[in-house]
Amino acid sequence: MKSLKYFIFIFSFVIKYAMSQCDSSFVSFDVIPSNVNILSGDSCFYNQDLEALEDLISVNQLQYNSVLDIGTQSWFNGRLKLFVAGNYGNSSGVNDTIYILPESIGNWTSLSGLYLEWNRISLLPETFNMLKELRSLYISNNILGSVIEDMDSLSNLIYLDLGYNEIDSIPSSLCNLNNLQYLWLFNNNLTSVPDCMCSMSIDWSSDDSAWFPYFAIGGNNLCENVPECISSSENFNVSLDQFYYSFQVESPQECGSVMVDPIDIVPTSLSVNDPYPNPFNPGTSFNIRLIKNGKLKISVYDIKGNLVDILINNNLPAAAYTFKWDASEFSSGVYFIEIKTSKETVYKKAILAK
Structure with a gap:
């Protein structure tokens, strides 16, 4: 009987020890903060995903005790799947403003949801095209002047929110986002959009059951040579309210300006x-x-x-x-x-x- 108890003790110890170990590409954390949700797997986190979080904190001089403390994070089998880092003024986002996205953000190759609203991001790094699993990108209320040229590298995108930025042009590669269902481009500096956008399978004029438009592009400078699918859209002069996106607002295109002293x-x-x-x-x-x-x-x-x-x-x-x-x-x-x-x-x- 003693030998059986001893065997069970040793077996339990070995299993516990083995379960606490991570592959060399992963790091184990003993304490998981409440803002981290482990969807599947254990407390092993992929090194390169953590590296990008650390770089994000460092380059923006944010104050966090651990890379797991920033924003709201969801992990699946050790990979970062959801990252909420909007500057909302509450605990679900970041505690200060993000200005720069590091090149190492390209490490998040399993990321499916990224929320960066209300920061002061002016540029997307070249490695952003590595986020090929991304399905939701919300980056409104920043100061983006452009997006990446190869937008079609984000081929799994379903939700794309670029509202309230300073974007002056959209690359034609956007037209190849065949899975895109929601496209919000309102309140930017757009003077034109690619003609090929009319080939996209977006419902240009309808709203979903929660009254969110599938497409909205109000508050730009689209005055001439606008593709017919967009100029005839019922949401051509529509935006969402800037704070909580809780209701639609009328936002006409800025046209008819004249030269003055x-x-x-x-x-x-x-x-x-x-x-x-x-x-x-x-x-x-x-x-x-x-x-x-x-x-x-x-x-x-x-x-x-x-x-x-x-x-x-x-x-x-x-x-x-x-x-x-x-x-x-x-x-x-x-x-x-x-x-x-x-x-x-x-x-x-x-x-x-x-």
Whole structure:
């Protein structure tokens, strides 16, 4: 009996020891932070995936105790499958701004989902084309001026969100993304798009069951020689709200500009300060300066995109104004204040905390 117990003890020890060991290409971690989700496998993580995370932290001088602490991570059999690193201001993303993506990001060859919203990324590294398993790429609200030329290397993409950047051209290789179902290009600096886009199997005018458009390209400079599938799209002048993508907004193309003397150029039609206080209860105020005479409409929407209040909808002379929103009759939550003139629309987020 003793020999049997001894055998079981030795066998259990050997199994436990063997299970704690990783292949030479992987590293084991004793403690797994709560932001890391292991979908399959054990606590062994691929060296090169970790190296890219470490480089990302280092080059942007982010403050993390471990490479596993950054963002939200999902791993499958030791490979990074999902990485959420948007600068959302909460624990699901990064704790500071990402400016640079290191070349080693090409190590993430098993990555299927990448979320980098609300950072200040201006360039995608050449190795980005190595992310061939990528299915979802959300990189809105950055300062990208372009995308990689060989976009078709990301052949598994289904969701592509490039909204609210500074992109001025789209390569024709985008047309070869045969699996793409969602394409959001709104609020960039596009003056043209490839004619071949009409060969893509995208529903140019419809929304899905959650009211998200499959395609949207409002707020650009598409004024001439626009492919018919895009110019006739019901979403040609549509964007999503900049903060939470919770509702669609009208964003016309910027066309019809004329040459004027530079000294006569007015950079914007209005200036809007952030609401204060924010969070607030029950009221918050904000200052607006109208540069020119014109119509001003101020609307308030809830988090679901429902119109809940209109503060003003009148023609006003150019001047400085202060508006207050009394939310005493509304429930706690996130609201969006839409300040709209004939030339420009600005959104401000306000949080009612009762």
